[in-house]
Amino acid sequence: MEDLKNREFSTNPNFKFKQVAKETKCCFGINDIFDIYYALNENNELYLISADNNSSISIIRLRDNKLVKNLEGENGNSTIYMIRHFYNKFNQKDYCISSFKRSIIKIWDLTDNYNIIHSIKIDYSENTRIYSCLLYFPDKNTNYFITSSNESEENDYTNIYDLGKGTLISNLKNTNRVDVFYLLLWENNKIDYLIQCCIYIVLIFNLQTKKLINILRKDDTTIHNSACIIKKNEISYLYVGNINGIIDIWNLNNFQLNGIVKYKKSYFYHLLSWNNRYILVANKSDESIIIIDTITNKVISVIKNLNENIIISLKKINHPLYGESLLSFDFSNKILLWTH
Numbered sequence: 001m002e003d004l005k006n007r008e009f010s011t012n013p014n015f016k017f018k019q020v021a022k023e024t025k026c027c028f029g030i031n032d033i034f035d036i037y038y039a040l041n042e043n044n045e046l047y048l049i050s051a052d053n054n055s056s057i058s059i060i061r062l063r064d065n066k067l068v069k070n071l072e073g074e075n076g077n078s079t080i081y082m083i084r085h086f087y088n089k090f091n092q093k094d095y096c097i098s099s100f101k102r103s104i105i106k107i108w109d110l111t112d113n114y115n116i117i118h119s120i121k122i123d124y125s126e127n128t129r130i131y132s133c134l135l136y137f138p139d140k141n142t143n144y145f146i147t148s149s150n151e152s153e154e155n156d157y158t159n160i161y162d163l164g165k166g167t168l169i170s171n172l173k174n175t176n177r178v179d180v181f182y183l184l185l186w187e188n189n190k191i192d193y194l195i196q197c198c199i200y201i202v203l204i205f206n207l208q209t210k211k212l213i214n215i216l217r218k219d220d221t222t223i224h225n226s227a228c229i230i231k232k233n234e235i236s237y238l239y240v241g242n243i244n245g246i247i248d249i250w251n252l253n254n255f256q257l258n259g260i261v262k263y264k265k266s267y268f269y270h271l272l273s274w275n276n277r278y279i280l281v282a283n284k285s286d287e288s289i290i291i292i293d294t295i296t297n298k299v300i301s302v303i304k305n306l307n308e309n310i311i312i313s314l315k316k317i318n319h320p321l322y323g324e325s326l327l328s329f330d331f332s333n334k335i336l337l338w339t340h
Contacts, residue, residue, distance in 0.1 A: 008275035009107060009316055009324045013291055014301055015338035018322065031043065032132065033313045035085040036062070037094050037110070042102065046320055049096055050335060053082045059110075063320045069114050070104055071188040073100065085110075086135035088143070088288040090322070097145060099130035105147060107135075107163070118166045122159070124149050134181040135163065138192060144169065147193065148180035158183070158196060160210070172196075172209045182226050188236060188252065195238065197224035202240055202250070214255045216240075218248055229275040230294050237294075239279055241268035247281070247296065261292055263299050289314065289328065289338075303338070305330060 032051040043278040047068070048060040056079070060066065073080065079101040086095050091323035094110040095117070103122040107273035109115045111280070122130065134146040141265040158172040158180055172194065184206075193213070196203040202216035202224055222242040229252070230237050245266030251258045251319040267284035274280055279292040284314035287310050305311055309330040319325040 007316075007318075008339065009318075010275070011282055011324045011340060013274045013278050013326065015289075015303055015326050015340060016338040017305075018325075018337045020334050032082045032084045033080075033333055034315065034327070035083055035093055035319050036095070036327065037085040037087065039110070046317060049083055049085060050329075050333065051083065055080065055100075057083060057096065058178065059114075062138075062317070071096065071106075071108055071114060072116070072286050073098075073106070078288065081129050081131055082133060084133060084135075086137075088135070088137045089142035090137055095135055097135055099133055099147070103128045103130060105133065105145070107145060117163070118145075120161075120166055122147055123168075131181050134183050134185060134194075136160075136185065136192070139208070146183060148183050148196065158194070158205075160207075172205050172210060172212070181224065184227050184229070186229055186236065186238075186252065195227060197227050197240060197267050199223050202227070202238070204255075216248075216250050216255060216257075218257060222246070225269055226271045228271045230273060230276050230279065232276060232294070239271055239294075241271045241275075241281060243267045245285065247271070247279075247292070259297055261289055261297050261299070266290075269310075269312045270314050271276060273314060274316060280316075280326070284312070284316055286308045287330075291328075297300060305336075309334075 017302050036048050039045045046062045048062055052058040057071040059069040061068050081099045083098045096108045096110055098106050103124040106119045107117045109117055125258050130147055132148045136144040145161050145163050148158050160170045162169050179199050180196045184195040186193045186195055193206040194205045194207050200220045206213050206216045222239050224242050227240045238250040238252055240248045245263050247261040249259045268281050269284050270282040272280040277294055281290045283290050287305045289303040290299050293300045309332040311328045311330045313329040315327045317325050322339040328336045
């Protein structure tokens with residue numbers, strides 16, 4: 001039903017470790033290696049989607065941590081690079097999209113008996129890793145899925161496909177030919193944009209015209225792993241994390257650099273917007289979650305991972321037992337629950 005990624009939580013995100021929510025198989029991804037969703041017409045049951053130990057994807061009901069479904073993955077020891085949930089408000093359906101080794105994309109309809117909509121080999125080079133995908137529903141009659149590439153090959157561009165037919169609609173081509181690590185949708189004045197976090201630069205495309213409208217570039221020394229958007233005083237700001245412990249803040253009204261957040265010598269994996277004031281960041285360097293107050297753009301708190309492993313992915317949840325909470329995935333192959 002509701003897409004938690006767009007909800008503004010009201011609590012202050014200072015958490016303590018509660019329990020292990022699930023032991024899972026490590027996805028070889030960067031950000032979206034598990035996800036959560038509310039199931040339609042099931043009393044707002046909250047579910048966790050993650051990789052299991054045989055290259056398939058499991059769905060866990062969080063109220064009692066019960067396995068309710070295994071989604072068929074790839075045969076053999078296939079690598080999973082990302083798992084992401086999307087909700088289509090027009091047909092009120094939930095979908096799961098995942099990328100596998102050899103540029104294979106699978107999409108499930110979670111509302112209609114978990115049926116596979118597509119299992120497609122994307123026409124990328126053999127060793128391409130697809131770290132980020134999106135489902136995009138601009139209106140009730142139009143459904144797309146968008147795939148990124150992290151290989152700088154001649155034909156490995158971000159591609160848009162028709163969700164119903166599985167056919168290629170458009171290439172978002174650019175002359176930079178840079179690896180893409182994260183995709184993010186942004187809506188402004190009834191126009192939809194696609195933001196691509198890449199090596200050295202951030203690309204912004206108009207999804208209506210399929211044209212590149214801006215390139216955000218500060219220097220040529222970093223990799224942009226993740227991003228999130230904060231809205232303040234009717235202005236949208238793009239917070240982009242990198243491997244040098246710096247978050248660049250871009251004003252999306254004029255595409256100018258508005259400031260930075262710096263936290264000692266760090267390697268930022270994943271940025272999560274808690275609400276329009278706080279951002280949570282998975283920090284590889286000291287196995288922690290840092291909290292940033294976007295009013296001052298300062299780090300106000302650091303939560304150490306007592307599991308002593310690098311946290312690489314974060315999701316906010318309204319837990320059926322504990323309320324507004326946090327899930328994290330780390331290199332111990334565990335999804336951890338954090339509560340107030």
